[in-house]
Amino acid sequence: MNRRFVFSIIARLSLGEGALLLLPAVVALIYGEKQTLAAFLISAVIAAGAGMAVLLLIHPKDSVIYAKEGFVIVALAWIVMSLFGALPFVFSREIPNFVDAFFETVSGFSTTGASILENVEVMSRGCLFWRSFTHWIGGMGVLVFMMAVVNNVTDRSIHIMRAEMPGPQVGKLVPRVKDTAKVLYLIYVALTVIEAVMLIAGGMPVFESIVHAFGTAGTGGFGVRADSIAGYSTYIKIVITVFMLLFGVNFNLYYLLLIRRFRSAVRSTELWCYLAVIVSCTAVIALNVRSLYASFWPALEDASFQVVSIMTTTGYATADFNQWPELSKGILFLLMFVGACAGSTGGGFKLSRVMILFKSIGSELRRMLHPRSVNSVKFEGKPVDKTTLNSVYTYSAVYVLCGAVVFLVLCFEKNFDFEANFTAMVSCLNNIGPGLGAVGPASNYAAYSWVSKLVLSAAMLLGRLEIFPLLIAFSPSTWRRRLK
Amino acid sequence: MKIIIVGCGKIGTSVIESLVSEGHDIVAVDQDAETLHALGNIYDVMCVCGNGVDCETLEEAGVDRAELFVSVTGSDEMNMLSCFIARRMGARHTIARIRNPEYNDKSLNTMKQYLDISVAINPELFTAQDIFNSLRLQSAVNIETFSGRNLEMIELIVDPETKLDGMSLHELKRRYKGDYLICAVRREDEVHIPGGSFVLRNGDMIGLVVPPSEAQRLMKMLGFVQHQARNVMILGASRTAYYLAKMLIASGNDVKIIEKDEERCRQISDELPEAVVIHGDGAEQELLFEEGLGSADAFVALTGIDEENILISFFAKSRKVPKVITKVNRGELADMAVRLGIPSVVSPKKSVSEILTRYARALKNSLGSNVETLYKLMDSSVEALEFRVSEDFIGLRIPLKAMKFKPDLIIAGIIRRRRPMIPSGEDVILPGDKVVVVAAGQKLVDLSDILR
Known part of the structure; x- marks a missing residue:
């Protein structure tokens, strides 16, 4: 393995994080928060200094990498980013415990939105901005960001991109990885800016608009108020619903729209399935919760917001759905597993994987009925090749296994019941944020022990990176020099 | 610049390799998903799986914004058709690989005009030309010609017989006057553009620019063994062999072609009545001796199997055939063969990627x-x-x-x-x-x- 190159990439990344940490410092400066400003400046110096030191010590001989290096780079990058990202919370004494700060940062980068904060509203502006900004960076991916801005990372950066971008099949939009990364970020930035402007137009203060735009864009879910979005106007709720929906769509479709290939964009079966699931679930839940509301419209409003928020794995809330009837809770719980479209900023199992799994069930049944029949699983009008199918099956198995291990560790907790533990696991592994019961939208993860918090942090990273990068980075045979 | 390449076989891959290093935006189209997957892992290109004649595939590849469209699949007809369609769909320039001698000999220009193809490339013909050139000067590893054969670039290896070892370029120019220039030297993987004080050593590969009229005289003067090939033995009746034999016969050489497949033997002897065509296995030493390997001036191995070409070339070299040329399709094997001591290795990929x-x-x-x-x-x-x-x-x-x-x-x-x-x-x-x-x-x- 090309260790030197791996480490030099990580070093360049932490150098970059040092630069990114200056942004919340500017925010702290604007709002006159001296202690926060100092915390961010110190963290920036530490992150950049560590990066510089490694860069000075290690000189890669070449930049040839293979799939293995791609996975390792991505896994290490995210861990290192989260470690440095947690520093300002500790230094500013706003989250004095490092494990708590790490949990909060991982939750930010992995766009989960699960929080250990008892009271968000006392946090400084600088920290609130950084929390949401981690969502925004993590949504599209830190390494994709690096590839978009840094010239010529390596000729084979496709391996890194494939490891970081979620979904069963990662393709390019344009011939070069760098240009693809640029196009993706361009769409991402444009949509974020439009949302922020629309929120400001709706009367939301500028700071809150930006924070919520970041939270929606990364499908994260960190806000600035204890009751999430519930206290805002109907217009704001609708804008956020629409943008959550938009950020859950495969970004390739936006590119197709940009190059005016409308027909190809509209033909996407995943898109239609995504919309159909949202519309039908919204309808059922709206009817189910109708009795809790004075009229139908607010019920529909909250139902649609919650369905979209959970399906895209954002995790904002306008209502405490913990109080909703069992049917509604059940539907929302199942939606946690489905997740958004592949190639979006949303997490979860990914709709396209679910569709491929269901289609392979059909094809397997046909094969059982007619053992000699030849049939293939088709997705988006094209047959899915064996490797992709296999990776979907393997991913499902590993996904269940990881969930089981995380859940088992949580079961050691004395103060949490089955519902809370199980939904906490599901919610973190799928990067949603709130669960049900004791970890519902109106509560938080603060009461968990530090072991559980670390395990849940791991679950969030596993979910965001789709498990394999971390598994590969931590399996000993990856690092062994022998030919085994 | 956006370039679409249809067909990712050996030729296609080498074209992609050289164009990627030029910094172009490449879209690779092939019907085999696995080939594309492997390709996408190595080169920074976009891969589109599908038939290069299919409009939908071409649209997905973005043919309307393509500056250059290159079709190098194994089938001439498919290349022509996909270039034609791509041109109609908006590609600015099209290049098709057309290698069937029937198309090349007679109707190529008309066809290019009707189909609006910018360039037709024929790797086999290029290879044959390369071989033909290097047969003219025996000690040259490779000869390339510029602008209507007015100037030649000759690649040579400095060996002990030439007495060039230890001579600086200044001294060389003083001793051997004439119109020539040594413009590149390769010594152990390092390439130099030499100045006057550069000293030559045995084993150097030098690039020499010289007008063709001077070439023979200069080579003799510098002490390179000179002996023009008259009797050429060709192993394998491939398309390259056909083009090469045709050129050799036209310039008055004797050509003997050895081919395993009887049907192909008959075919090529119909096409080239002047050539002696032998039906037999070139790996049989007895046959090679019987057909006069010992008295051949040059031996050219052109079968479709790289390993066979390399091995039999070694054999021919050990039998003191003055000039041995080997065709090797796979780049990796070509490097190995050169390192093992076969100096003249030709590959159809190189000339195509140059063009x-x-x-x-x-x-x-x-x-x-x-x-x-x-x-x-x-x-x-x-x-x-x-x-x-x-x-x-x-x-x-x-x-x-x-x-x-x-x-x-x-x-x-x-x-x-x-x-x-x-x-x-x-x-x-x-x-x-x-x-x-x-x-x-x-x-x-x-x-x-x-x-x-």
Whole structure:
């Protein structure tokens, strides 16, 4: 393995994080928060200094990498980013415990939105901005960001991109990885800016608009108020619903729209399935919760917001759905597993994987009925090749296994019941944020022990990176020099 | 510049490799998903799986915005058709691989015109030309010609018989007067653009620019063994063999072709009645001796199997055949064969990628002094380029010694009104001239790129 190159990439990344940490410092400066400003400046110096030191010590001989290096780079990058990202919370004494700060940062980068904060509203502006900004960076991916801005990372950066971008099949939009990364970020930035402007137009203060735009864009879910979005106007709720929906769509479709290939964009079966699931679930839940509301419209409003928020794995809330009837809770719980479209900023199992799994069930049944029949699983009008199918099956198995291990560790907790533990696991592994019961939208993860918090942090990273990068980075045979 | 390449076999891959290193945006189209997957892992290209004739596939590849469309699948007809469709769908220039002799001999120009194909490439024909050139000068590893054969680039290996070892280029020029220039030297994987004080050593590979009329005399003078091939034995009746035999016969050589497949033997003997066609297995030593391997001036291995070509070439070399040329399709094997001691290895991929590189560079630079010819020498580390000088070249009418050139390049020749000359410091460049530049480690697009 090309260790030197791996480490030099990580070093360049932490150098970059040092630069990114200056942004919340500017925010702290604007709002006159001296202690926060100092915390961010110190963290920036530490992150950049560590990066510089490694860069000075290690000189890669070449930049040839293979799939293995791609996975390792991505896994290490995210861990290192989260470690440095947690520093300002500790230094500013706003989250004095490092494990708590790490949990909060991982939750930010992995766009989960699960929080250990008892009271968000006392946090400084600088920290609130950084929390949401981690969502925004993590949504599209830190390494994709690096590839978009840094010239010529390596000729084979496709391996890194494939490891970081979620979904069963990662393709390019344009011939070069760098240009693809640029196009993706361009769409991402444009949509974020439009949302922020629309929120400001709706009367939301500028700071809150930006924070919520970041939270929606990364499908994260960190806000600035204890009751999430519930206290805002109907217009704001609708804008956020629409943008959550938009950020859950495969970004390739936006590119197709940009190059005016409308027909190809509209033909996407995943898109239609995504919309159909949202519309039908919204309808059922709206009817189910109708009795809790004075009229139908607010019920529909909250139902649609919650369905979209959970399906895209954002995790904002306008209502405490913990109080909703069992049917509604059940539907929302199942939606946690489905997740958004592949190639979006949303997490979860990914709709396209679910569709491929269901289609392979059909094809397997046909094969059982007619053992000699030849049939293939088709997705988006094209047959899915064996490797992709296999990776979907393997991913499902590993996904269940990881969930089981995380859940088992949580079961050691004395103060949490089955519902809370199980939904906490599901919610973190799928990067949603709130669960049900004791970890519902109106509560938080603060009461968990530090072991559980670390395990849940791991679950969030596993979910965001789709498990394999971390598994590969931590399996000993990856690092062994022998030919085994 | 956006380039679409249909067909990712050996030729397609080498084309992609050279065009990616030129910095173009490449879309690769092939029907085999696994080939594409492997390709996408190595090169930064976009892969589209599908049939290159299918409009939908072409649309997905973005043919309407493609500057250049290259179709190099194994089928001539498919290449022609996909180029035709791509042209209709908006590709600016199209290049098709057309290798069937029936199309090439007679109707190529008409067909190109009707189908609106910019360039038809025939790798087998290029290879045959390469081999034919190097057969003319026996000790040359490789010969490339510029501008209507007015100037040649000869690659040679300095061996003990030549007495060049330990001689500086100044001294060489003083002892052996004449119109020639040593413009590149490769010594143990390192390439130099030599100055006058550079000292040659045994084992160096040198690149020599010389007018063809001088070539024979110069080689003799420098002490390279000279003996023109008259009897050429060709192993394998491939398409390349057909083109090569045709050229050799036309210039008065005796050709003997050995081929395993009887049907193919009959076919080629119909096409080339002057050639002696032997039906037999070239791996049988007895057969080779019987057919006069010992008295052949040159042996050319052109079967479709690389390993067989390499092995039998070693055998021919051990039997003291003066000139042995081997065709090796796979690049990796070609490197190995050269390292093991077969000096003359030809590969159809090299000439194709040279032509495409040149074409793409000329497209990129449609206004300035265009690249007319491009050769890659010494494992592609050195490029020899021929530029047509346009009116707006900034170095017009300035003596060469007064110009500030970039390092690692040299002006190797100027062709003025079809007359070649090896320039000295006093010479000037005039509009309409053709200038041959040899450069190491850089990619020149315009003639003005040579200046600092």
